Amino acid sequence: MRREPVIATSKNTPCAKCGKKLSRQFVCNLGNAFHLECLTCADCGEIIASKFWPLEDGGSSMPIALCETDYFRRHDMLCFKCGKALRDNYISALDRKYHVEHFGCSDCDRAFGAYDNYYEHDGAAYCLYHYAVQWAQVCDGCETLILKKFVENFRDGANQYWHPECYMIHKYWNVRIAGKSLSSCQIDFTKRPFPNPIGPDFNYAGMQELMARVEESGVRIWGACSAFEGLCATDISSMLLHTSDGDYSEMMLITSRFIAKVDTIFWAIDAISRLVTPQVDWKGPSTLQESKLLCKKVVNLFHICVKSAKIGVTRLEVTQELPSVVTDLAHYMKLLVRIGLQTSLKLEDNHVSKALTVFLKALTTAKDSKLCVPSIPLLELLSKSADSCDACHKPVEDDCYRLDKKIWHKGCYKCTHCEVVYNGRVGVLGKLTCYSCRVLSNVVPVSGLEQHSHLLHVALARFRAAVYPDKPLSKCARSLP
Incomplete structure (x- = not known):
């Protein structure tokens, strides 16, 4: 507590500090009298006759007098920058x-x-x-600055730094989301020092906006892709469980849900592929191999179930075949997610700004897909022509043409007007226009992914008929068990 000294004028008392008789004005404080110039701070020696702060000293029976600065210093209450006392907030x-x-x-x-x-x-x-411009680490994934939490990973003899979402995206799908268009920033953060000045828009507010965009992109990608894979993993696990138990009715129901998710990823990849324009120097993704292998594994699963149901294969024998099949299903779904994500990011770099949004939005709709819904009635899926070319009668497993119930290989379809093998182009509303006679056909082109989705629906319908052969086809066509 600060005290004001009492100034007196008596001459009969010696100074408590120097011992000389007091003359003129002097001060009475702490039980003693001092010359005005003798009352000084115990730490720095500054004259404090006008005001002082008493402090109990363990080595003395009387409190000592301190100036304001030393009193607050002893209480660790000095401002680090200006060195003055912290008297308020x-x-x-x-x-x-x-x-x-x-x-x-x-x-x-x-x-x-x-x-x-x-x-x-x-x-x-x-x-x-x-x-940010001096000390922040650069994310190995998105190649922008890390200003919040990060993951440190030692690899190839050096430390790597990642945003948590960027690290998880790279770990699960081996994808780096680096892209100038994704962050809308043309600065190469991997090269220091940055130019000075960096740019008119790269200030405090611009940095905040940039970091918000980068963080939001990482969260969106990780959230949508991980949630979609989680749904797929749940279905695959349930398929394994019900197949092992011989519960084929429930297994078909779960498989239908899984095929709905396959439809979703196929549609999502096709949707972003359609965003590729002649101005974009890129051919688009190649997914036919992965999608074909995925369909093959689903069919293998159906074969295992049919064999078990018809000839009484023991649960142990079935269980030994299943792990490889379901593991491959999860693997190919992961590959398709990776391909779709890489494709959308590449398109973003080629200034197709909607690609990532379209892909992620499609994945988020998967949770609402309860059952797969085939484009044609299930009864028609059971016919031999459901997956065969109407011209050569061989299976159709890639891009093709379709009209109502009929499908053709691309090299088998002939114009209905001039009967020339079609060599034209896609015309109005996605329909075909023959170059030879300029006639517009109602036949529509079908992508390889669309055809693979159709083949899965055919396989599911035939699986249902094989496991429950005594159930009328009309009932089989209306619903799954």
Whole structure:
């Protein structure tokens, strides 16, 4: 507590410090009298006749007198920046204390409020901008700056730094989401030092906006892709369980749900492929091999179930074949997610700004897909022509043409007007126009992924008929068990 000295004018008392008789004015404090110039701070020696702060000293029976600065210093209440006493509100940061107006960026005049974010490096505080351009690590995934939590990974003899979402995306799908169009920033953060000035839009507010975009992109990608794979994994696990138990009715129901998710990923990849225009220097994804192998594994699963149901294969024998099949199903679904994600990111880099949004939005709809819904009635899926070319009667497993119930290989379809093998182009509303006679046909082109989806529906319908041969086809066509 600060005390005001009492000034007196008596001459009969010696000075408590120098012992000389007091003359003129003197001060009476702490039970003693002092010359005005003899009442000094016990730490720094500054004259404190006008005011002082008493402090109990363990080595003396009487309190000692201190100036304001030393009194607050002994109580660890000095501002680190200006060195003056903290008499009102203050901020504690970096194991130091500051006046509210004195805690700010070490490189600029920006002051931090009590609840503002700041960044620390080597004991100094920095604002978002100056920390980012000088000290922030660069994410190995998206190649932008890391300003929040990060994952550190030692690989190839060096430390790698990742945003958590970027690390998980790379770990599960081996995809790096780096892209200038994704962050809308043309700065190469992997090269230091940055040009000075960096740019008119690259300031404190611009840095905040950039980091928000990068973080939002990573969260969206990880959230949508991981949720979709989680749904697929749940279905695959249930398919394994019900197949092992011989519960084929429930197994078919779960398989229908799984095929609905296969339809979703096929549609999503086709949707972003259709965004490729002649102006985009890229041919699009190649997914036919993965989708064909995925369909093959689903058919293998159906064969295992049919064999078990018809000839009484023991549960042990069935269980030994299943792990490989269901593991491959999960593997090919992961590959398709990876291909779709890589494709959408490449299109984003080629200024097709809707590609990533279209892909992720499609994946998020998978949770609402309860059962697969074939484009033609199940009864027609059971016919021999459901998966065969109407011209050569061989199976159709890739891109083709379709009209109502009929399908053709691309090299088998003839124009209905001039009967010339079609060599034209896709015309109005996705229909075909013959180059020879310029006639518009109602036949529509079908992508390889669409055809593979159709083949899965055919296989599911035939599986149902094989396991329950005594059930009328009309009932089989209306619903699954």
